[in-house]
Amino acid sequence: MLTYEQxxxxxxxxxxxxxxxxxLTQSKAYSSDSTEYGSMPNTNIxxxxxxxxxxxxKFNKKVAEFAIKMGLACHCNISEYNVFDRKNYFYPDLPKGxxxxxxxxxxxxxxxxxxxTKNGVESQVRLNRIHMxxxxxxxxxxxxxxxxxxxxxxxxxxxxxIVTEPDIREPEEAYAYLxxxxxxxxxxxxxxxxxxxxxxxxxxxxxIRLHGETKxxxxxxxxxxxxxxxxxxxxxxxxMRQVELFENGLGDTLVSETRMFDATNGQTYSxxxxxxxxxxxxxxxxxxxxxxxxxDYLNSIKTAMPPLPNFLKEKFMNTYGLPEYxxxxxxxxxxxxxxxxxxxxxxxxxxxxxxxxxxxxxxxxNELNLPIAQFPLQPSQIAEIIGLIExxxxxxxxxxxxxxxxxxxxPKTTATEMAKKLDLLQDSSDDLIxxxxxxxxxxYPDKVQEYKNGKKGLLGLFVGEVMKGSKGKADPKxxxxxxxxxxxK
Amino acid sequence: MKIDKELLHKIAHLARLDFNExxxxxxxxxxxxxxxxxxxxxxxxxxxxxxLTHMSVEVNALREDIMLPPLPHEKGLLNxxxxxxxxFRVPKVIE
Numbered sequence: 001m002l003t004y005e006q007x008x009x010x011x012x013x014x015x016x017x018x019x020x021x022x023x024l025t026q027s028k029a030y031s032s033d034s035t036e037y038g039s040m041p042n043t044n045i046x047x048x049x050x051x052x053x054x055x056x057x058k059f060n061k062k063v064a065e066f067a068i069k070m071g072l073a074c075h076c077n078i079s080e081y082n083v084f085d086r087k088n089y090f091y092p093d094l095p096k097g098x099x100x101x102x103x104x105x106x107x108x109x110x111x112x113x114x115x116x117t118k119n120g121v122e123s124q125v126r127l128n129r130i131h132m133x134x135x136x137x138x139x140x141x142x143x144x145x146x147x148x149x150x151x152x153x154x155x156x157x158x159x160x161x162i163v164t165e166p167d168i169r170e171p172e173e174a175y176a177y178l179x180x181x182x183x184x185x186x187x188x189x190x191x192x193x194x195x196x197x198x199x200x201x202x203x204x205x206x207x208i209r210l211h212g213e214t215k216x217x218x219x220x221x222x223x224x225x226x227x228x229x230x231x232x233x234x235x236x237x238x239x240m241r242q243v244e245l246f247e248n249g250l251g252d253t254l255v256s257e258t259r260m261f262d263a264t265n266g267q268t269y270s271x272x273x274x275x276x277x278x279x280x281x282x283x284x285x286x287x288x289x290x291x292x293x294x295x296d297y298l299n300s301i302k303t304a305m306p307p308l309p310n311f312l313k314e315k316f317m318n319t320y321g322l323p324e325y326x327x328x329x330x331x332x333x334x335x336x337x338x339x340x341x342x343x344x345x346x347x348x349x350x351x352x353x354x355x356x357x358x359x360x361x362x363x364x365x366n367e368l369n370l371p372i373a374q375f376p377l378q379p380s381q382i383a384e385i386i387g388l389i390e391x392x393x394x395x396x397x398x399x400x401x402x403x404x405x406x407x408x409x410x411p412k413t414t415a416t417e418m419a420k421k422l423d424l425l426q427d428s429s430d431d432l433i434x435x436x437x438x439x440x441x442x443x444y445p446d447k448v449q450e451y452k453n454g455k456k457g458l459l460g461l462f463v464g465e466v467m468k469g470s471k472g473k474a475d476p477k478x479x480x481x482x483x484x485x486x487x488x489k
Numbered sequence: 490m491k492i493d494k495e496l497l498h499k500i501a502h503l504a505r506l507d508f509n510e511x512x513x514x515x516x517x518x519x520x521x522x523x524x525x526x527x528x529x530x531x532x533x534x535x536x537x538x539x540x541l542t543h544m545s546v547e548v549n550a551l552r553e554d555i556m557l558p559p560l561p562h563e564k565g566l567l568n569x570x571x572x573x574x575x576x577f578r579v580p581k582v583i584e
Contacts, residue, residue, distance in 0.1 A: 025554045032557035041575040045565045046557075062554035083542055090505055092579040141581060149576035152565075279503060284542035289550040 004236070007243040011208045014216060015168035015235055016128075019181055020159050021191040022135065022199040023066045029134045029158035030057030030100060030288070037197060041151040049156045051095035056287050059084075063158040064107065064291065066190035067132050068301050070160060071108030073184050073308055074127055079107050080293055084132075084285040089278075092150050093137035101133035101161075103282040107293075113164075113184075114310065115176040125177050126165040135159050160190075166205065166216065171235040178202060178228045183309050187334045195227050202231050206238045208246070217242075217254075222268050224260040234261040238268050312337045320350035329358055335372045339379060346383035349390060356382050360400050364408065376411035384415035392475050393425050427473045430482075436469040437462075437479075437486050451487055459483065490528075492520040 002010065028035055031048035048055045064082075071078050085103035108130035116122045137155035139148050162181065168174050182200060185191035193200050202225055207217035222238050225231045238259070245254050259268040309331045316327035331337045336357070343353045361382070365375060385403060388394040394403065407418050419425050440462055441448055451458045462483045467474060492500075497517055501508070508516065559565075571578035 027554055027556040032552070032555060033559045034556050040562070042565055042577070043562050044559055045562075046560050050560070050565060058550065058552045060554050061551040064551075088503070092577070092582060139582065140576075146581060147571065147578040148581045149573075150579060151576060279499075281503070286543065289545065289547050290543060291549045291551065 002243060002247060004240060007240060010210065011239075011243050011246070012211050012213070013169055013171070013235070013239050014166050014207045014209065014219075015171075015174055016166040016205040016219075017162075017164045017168065017174060017177065017231075018203045018205070019162040019178070020135075020201040020203075021070075021162065021181075021185050021193075023063055023158040023160065023190055024192060025060055025062045025066070025158055027060055028156035029060050029063050029132070031156055033156070035157045036153075037199070039153055041149075042153065044153040045155075049095070049152055051097075057100065059288055059291065060158065063132055063160075064293070065301060066158075066188070067107045067130060067160045068293065068298065069188045069190055069305065070162070070185065071111065071130050072302060072305060073188060074108070074111040074113055074130070074162075076108035076111030076127060076130060078293055078298055079105050079109060081105060081290060082107055082293065083290045084288045085282045086285050087133075087280045087282055089280060091136065091139075092148060093139045093152070093155065095137075095152065095155065099134060099136065100285055100288070102131035104284075106131035113177060113180050115173060115180050117170065117172040117176045119172065121170070121173070123167075123173060125167050125173070128163045128165050130160055130162045133159050133161060166207075166219075171232045171239070174204065174235055175228055175232040178231060180309075182228070183332070187306060187308055189306075195225075198226070202228075204231060204235055204238075206235055206242070208239060208242045218256050220254070220256065220268075221258045222261055223258060223271075224262075226263065230261060230263050233263075233266050234268060237261075237266055241268065306334065307337075309334075309337070312341075316340075316354075320344060320354075322350060322354050326351075326354045326358065329362075330354060333372075339372050339375075343379035343382055346380055347386045349386050352386045352389070353382070356386065360404050376408055378411075381407060381411075381415050388415060388419060388425070392478075394419060395426070398424050423473075425473065426475045427470065432470060433466065433474055433479060433482055436466045436474075437483055440465040440469070440483075441486060448487065459487070462487070490524055492517050492524065 022035075023029075025035055027033065028044075028046075028049065031046045033046040033049055034044040036044060048057055068078055082102065082105050084100050086098040087101050087103065088098040090097055106129035108127075111127040111130075112124045113127065114122070114124050135154050135157040137150055137152040139150055141148050164177070168177065182193040182195075185200070186193045191199060195201070204222045204225070205219045206222060207219040209215065209217045220238060220242070222234050225234050242254060245251055258271050260271050261268050312331045313324075313327045316322045316330055317324060322330075330340050340353065340357050343357070344350055347353055361372075361375065361377075364370075365372060385394070385399050385407075389396055389399055402422060403415065403419050403424055406422055407413065407415060410418065413421075443465070444461075447458055447461065451462075459480075463476065463479050466479050466483060467476060470479075494513065494517065497513065497520070500506075500520075501516075566572045566577065569577050
């Protein structure tokens, strides 16, 4: 049997991903009932959601706006003319007997997402399309029940489906792509990106072929991964499963099927379906009129686009001169990135600002598991601390160990006020230091003589005395210089 | 296009229709009649004519993203053949 590395050398992995993202709208895609997650079963419903006879859908224009935003973020072409289509199939979580989707006219076509894996490999994953559709309800097949329970709260919740070309060649690349997609939907505030709750879902189409082969192999669709890490695991496992079939001469038995991922053992298993035949009989949805995206409307969305992670990352590197690592950490969420931007508008010491964000601020947030929105301090307070350190009024260690915690307890105080209150500010004025130096030298006349005879190591003793006299508030560097000067006189 | 027995069974399955053998012949004839009738349209030259998907010329019939009170839970479940206090109940669809 081949090891994973040997298998990767012999066979090429080919993956395309389909991501479903639930849109953060108030109401559903084609009806006005709520989209709220976690409500009591069958309480977010309407006659349209339940497909009562004589009801007609009406399209929520926010869904188009969100889909266009995602399309613009992914460099897609936005379709001017849009119609909806019916995808017909019977399943109890879909009361109408069809899903309203976009088959012929996806709202976004083409486009790409630049990704970089943990190993530093960069690539561009091309998109085939992004289209709009509706979610189905939830069926529960409980072991102790002889019937299936159906909750239609989710039926009709708007989705966008983001479909890649079969461009992905590494499990790590799939991981990086999904991380990027989740970051984008969160920056755009169109989806909360929560994979555990299923508001972001990913299906992977996986096939293998010998390196150098140009034809694609038969693909298997894997579903049911509830984290980005599990998508990577599922791809790794499915790759090896297919390799083993090929290696054992059973490549022909590989069927195009849907398999489920089991997170507990990292394997995929076949979803035995009674429905052998998939024939969705798409046709244009006659109940919804076509809609046209005008250039004016498109421009209005373009101008309202928030800054995107890649833009901010480049800015942090090029304008603020930060290392790539800093720029990546600081753009992980939009909230952190914008907080940092605010901080950088109040100090020009960008590297110090970055260090404060990635050090003290982040560790405070991590410890209490808080979002930056609930951070007690303002960017101005951190900027002030940075300023005090720059002016040698404060050492970094005093600032981070004493001033910063004290400010967190009293967030209404300015940094300078608090530093004064705690008597932390360094005082290196000549008025303070010069008399202390004179007194020290007068106290040890013989040591001064020894120093002058060449015992230079005694300098530390004099500096220590002066520092003690200043109660630690003088700047040691400056005291050093002044004591030296006094001794050389 | 001609409807034969195989195609009829396929369509019937997709539509979840059940009928006896006597009706099969009737169904096949009737479906073929409809298709023949529609096929007359092939006689019209449609070169350069865009597919007509909607009968009205209206476009952009959109609604704002506003949430309205839902259908009350009890009313929603009222007509379901099988239900409990929370859920619609249907024959088990997965083993």
